[in-house]
Amino acid sequence: xxxxxxxxxxxxxxxxxxxxxxxxxxxxxxxxxxxxxxxxxxxxxxxxxxxxxxxxxxxxxxxxxxxxxxxxxxxxxxxxxxxxxxxxxxxxxxxxxxxxxxxxxxxxxxxxxxxxxxxxxxxxxxxxxxxxxxxxxxxxxxxxxxxxxxxxxxxxxxxxxxxxxxxxxxxxxxxxxxxxxxxxxxxxxxxxxxxxxxxxxxxxxxxxxxxxxxxxxxxxxxxxxxxxxxxxxxxxxxxxxxxxxxxxxxxxxxxxxxxxxxxxxxxxxxxxxxxxxxxxxxxxxxxxxxxxxxxxxxxxxxxxxxxxxxxxxxxxxxxxxxxxxxxxxxxxxxxxxxxxxxxxxxxxxxxxxxxxxxxxxxxxxxxxxxxxxxxxxxxxxxxxxx
Amino acid sequence: xxxxxxxxxxxxxxxxxxxxxxxxxxxxxxxxxxxxxxxxxxxxxxxxxxxxxxxxxxxxxxxxxxxxxxxxxxxxxxxxxxxxxxxxxxxxxxxxxxxxxxxxxxxxxxxxxxxxxxxxxxxxxxxxxxxxxxxxxxxxxxxxxxxxxxxxxxxxxxxxxxxxxxxxxxxxxxxxxxxxxxxxxxxxxxxxxxxxxxxxxxxxxxxxxxxxxxxxxxxxxxxxxxxxxxxxxxxxxxxxxxxxxxxxxxxxxxxxxxxxxxxxxxxxxxxxxxxxxxxxxxxxxxxxxxxxxxxxxxxxxxxxxxxxxxxxxxxxxxxxxxxxxxxxxxxx
Numbered sequence: 001x002x003x004x005x006x007x008x009x010x011x012x013x014x015x016x017x018x019x020x021x022x023x024x025x026x027x028x029x030x031x032x033x034x035x036x037x038x039x040x041x042x043x044x045x046x047x048x049x050x051x052x053x054x055x056x057x058x059x060x061x062x063x064x065x066x067x068x069x070x071x072x073x074x075x076x077x078x079x080x081x082x083x084x085x086x087x088x089x090x091x092x093x094x095x096x097x098x099x100x101x102x103x104x105x106x107x108x109x110x111x112x113x114x115x116x117x118x119x120x121x122x123x124x125x126x127x128x129x130x131x132x133x134x135x136x137x138x139x140x141x142x143x144x145x146x147x148x149x150x151x152x153x154x155x156x157x158x159x160x161x162x163x164x165x166x167x168x169x170x171x172x173x174x175x176x177x178x179x180x181x182x183x184x185x186x187x188x189x190x191x192x193x194x195x196x197x198x199x200x201x202x203x204x205x206x207x208x209x210x211x212x213x214x215x216x217x218x219x220x221x222x223x224x225x226x227x228x229x230x231x232x233x234x235x236x237x238x239x240x241x242x243x244x245x246x247x248x249x250x251x252x253x254x255x256x257x258x259x260x261x262x263x264x265x266x267x268x269x270x271x272x273x274x275x276x277x278x279x280x281x282x283x284x285x286x287x288x289x290x291x292x293x294x295x296x297x298x299x300x301x302x303x304x305x306x307x308x309x310x311x312x313x314x315x316x317x318x319x320x321x322x323x324x325x326x327x328x329x330x331x332x333x334x335x336x337x338x339x340x341x342x343x344x345x346x347x348x349x350x351x352x353x354x355x356x357x358x359x360x361x362x363x364x365x366x367x368x369x370x371x372x373x374x375x376x377x378x379x380x381x382x383x384x385x386x
Numbered sequence: 387x388x389x390x391x392x393x394x395x396x397x398x399x400x401x402x403x404x405x406x407x408x409x410x411x412x413x414x415x416x417x418x419x420x421x422x423x424x425x426x427x428x429x430x431x432x433x434x435x436x437x438x439x440x441x442x443x444x445x446x447x448x449x450x451x452x453x454x455x456x457x458x459x460x461x462x463x464x465x466x467x468x469x470x471x472x473x474x475x476x477x478x479x480x481x482x483x484x485x486x487x488x489x490x491x492x493x494x495x496x497x498x499x500x501x502x503x504x505x506x507x508x509x510x511x512x513x514x515x516x517x518x519x520x521x522x523x524x525x526x527x528x529x530x531x532x533x534x535x536x537x538x539x540x541x542x543x544x545x546x547x548x549x550x551x552x553x554x555x556x557x558x559x560x561x562x563x564x565x566x567x568x569x570x571x572x573x574x575x576x577x578x579x580x581x582x583x584x585x586x587x588x589x590x591x592x593x594x595x596x597x598x599x600x601x602x603x604x605x606x607x608x609x610x611x612x613x614x615x616x617x618x619x620x621x622x623x624x625x626x627x628x629x630x631x632x633x634x635x636x637x638x639x640x641x642x643x644x645x646x647x648x649x650x651x652x653x654x655x656x657x658x659x660x661x662x663x664x665x666x667x668x669x670x671x672x673x674x675x676x677x678x679x680x681x682x683x684x685x686x687x688x689x690x691x692x693x694x695x696x697x698x699x700x701x702x703x704x705x706x707x708x709x710x711x712x713x714x715x716x717x718x
Contacts, residue, residue, distance in 0.1 A: 006618050008387075010625055013714065025707065032703070039702065088706035262706070270702035278691055281698070285690030288697070289623070289641030292634065292713050296622035314618065321615050373608065380607035383587055383614050 005382055007314060010296060011303035016074070017081045024085035027058060037091065039350060043261045043358045044217070046092025047168065049126075055086070055093065056126025061100050065108060069116050070124030080255065080302035084295070087259040088266075094168065099123045102250045103130035103176055106194070110235030110243050115196075119174075133163040133177035133197065133221065134244065141374050144188045144241065148179040148223065150195055156229040157181070157195060162222055165368075169206050169219040175199055177223070178240050192240035196232040197223070213360035245312070251369050253301040253315035257322030258294045260365075261329050264358050265291075267351045268333050271342050280336045287332045290325050294318065313382030316375040323365040323372060330355070330362045387625065391453035394435070394446065398454045401426045402461040411671050414464030415539030417509055424488065427467065434484065436475035443478060448566065452628035455570040459577025459679075462671040464540060466490050466506040468570040473514040476563055480521055480554045487511025492545075493564050493683065498522055500546045505682065507543035508533055516563050520553035536678035538671070565636040568683040569627050572636075572643045575679050576620050578672040579646045582654040583613050585669060590657055606657060613653045616646035626713070634712035637693035644686040647676040 031037040063079045065071025104123050122128035139146040148161020175197045184190035203226040209218040304311040343352040366372045410420035437443020455468050469491035490510035498515045508531035515522040532544040590601035600606050620643040627635035655662045662669040
């Protein structure tokens with residue numbers, strides 16, 4: 001049977017990982033004590049250059065990378081433990097998140113020696129941030145249909161195209177753009193390449209897109225005759241699709257897929273007491289059971305990555321389940337707030353505010369980083385249906 | 387899954403393949419037990435799996451029992467096998483000699499002399515009652531039995547007895563015994579869900595409509611992918627609870643697999659269409675057991691309330707560390 005193609009590899013956490021967990025908890029306590037971490041009023045990753053620099057000072061960006069590139073040479077499981085502690089405490093880690101999670105690892109895997117030496121130590125120092133240039137106005141789920149093109153010129157490439165839904169483009173340094181560099185008849189996945197674009201380069205125009213939740217995270221990035229030098233090509237010309245596929249496994253399996261709204265559940269727990277209705281406890285218990293199960297899956301994927309395996313199907317399962325869990329969390333908290341009358345007459349104002357924001361934010365969970373329908377297509381292939 | 391667990395699972399799968407027939411599964415609905423299966427399980431030490439070696443058992447880990455229960459659930463094997471496995475462990479732990487035969491298992495938090503809906507209660511060779519004071523093992527002949535059955539058609543009997551014999555002190559204790567039984571039922575449930583997924587994938591690859599296999603339709607792919615999500619998530623938390631049967635992990639396992647069971651029933655039948663509704667087709671044996679097992683050894687609602695209640699007093703800052711540590715700390 002094909003369902004046995006799904007792998008589970010529950011790791012035992014090492015003493016080093018547990019020691020790191022205690023260090024991160026102590027750091028979180030310091031951040032709270034020093035007033036750097038007020039109880040959050042919004043969900044999502046948050047963005048603070050100052051917090052990123054303090055995290056970098058601990059050596060926690062690029063934790064798994066080789067020391068020669070500024071990394072910590074720690075295990076993927078230790079990185080997992082660090083991340084879940086930072087996310088559960090709602091640290092604003094958004095500035096370095098993409099660079100640490102996927103831009104850095106892509107450079108490490110496919111980049112040239114010069115690229116690794118130039119970018120990785122600065123990422124690890126918390127000084128250099130990235131965004132992802134994949135989606136386009138006409139290319140969402142069907143990413144391979146993208147139209148941005150780079151033309152080979154002397155000494156580099158000239159890029160023309162339009163990227164959209166580019167989170168943080170207005171405040172980070174670089175974008176890794178997926179663009180078409182050649183056309184191979186009948187092979188739509190061939191001829192794509194990844195190029196590093198300095199977002200201050202001439203010809204780059206960044207326009208804000210305000211989200212339904214009233215925030216400016218997204219942007220549209222217009223690239224008009226933008227020149228990038230030869231040393232901005234990552235890996236091989238034409239190999240972009242394979243490189244992006246590897247990158248998406250990092251993007252999909254992390255604890256941010258089920259912990260970005262954890263603060264909403266924490267806030268509910270803070271307000272809820274032992275006299276809660278049994279129906280409220282049942283809904284909450286169900287939610288917590290899904291969270292604890294997701295956590296095991298996330299650790300299992302981290303463990304498989306550690307062993308050099310490519311758990312792409314399992315990563316897709318984490319994201320499909322994790323993002324649905326986050327939407328369910330909003331629904332459950334809203335139901336319990338209503339059933340228990342928790343926010344009436346001005347009570348529990350913070351919970352009320354968080355819930356209002358989470359409700360507006362929630363529809364994005366199952367879209368960003370690959371819609372759940374696309375993810376389930378990957379899962380279906382993994383269990384032998386396609 | 388550990389090497390030992392894989393070995394025990396393979397052993398039980400072989401026994402099931404050799405001894406259990408579709409007729410045996412159907413005969414259970416006429417209150418008849420598959421004797422060849424039990425003889426083989428006893429011979430291979432499976433019913434004494436959790437009994438320590440110095441008490442004549444196998445001395446295996448709870449995780450091994452979880453692996454076995456999964457295989458039993460997948461095969462829809464009738465009879466109180468996991469109950470016997472838990473009961474023999476409790477008796478050995480209490481210093482009692484092992485008893486012969488199959489043992490029904492009942493948890494009676496209050497009054498143990500009137501018991502309702504006891505799985506295999508009137509058929510098993512013994513009924514072990516676990517109460518707050520310890521274990522009670524009356525002579526089987528002392529029970530008055532009112533036969534009944536569950537959704538799977540298997541016996542669920544009401545039992546009464548004039549008086550229970552005095553309690554045998556149980557070092558394991560009521561709570562841990564209940565968690566163990568509840569977890570093994572969760573593992574059986576997972577087995578039946580896994581079987582349903584595999585069977586539905588196979589069927590979708592064979593059944594043709596509109597000129598092609600129904601597995602080629604995205605809507606079918608999406609449904610089965612969601613069931614696969616449920617299987618992997620349930621397997622993760624059940625295996626974690628097998629390694630550390632804490633209240634948080636066992637409660638989470640029971641709650642999580644209940645949602646998987648609901649999905650298996652919905653998706654399994656929807657993919658199979660009318661065929662799955664037929665008594666002759668094997669899907670119904672798993673579907674009906676998923677319905678019957680759902681609320682055994684603490685209802686789904688009971689475990690969900692217990693899980694939430696463990697954290698509801700936390701402040702916002704205390705909550706994550708408490709939840710995180712409860713999900714990882716070594717078994718007491």
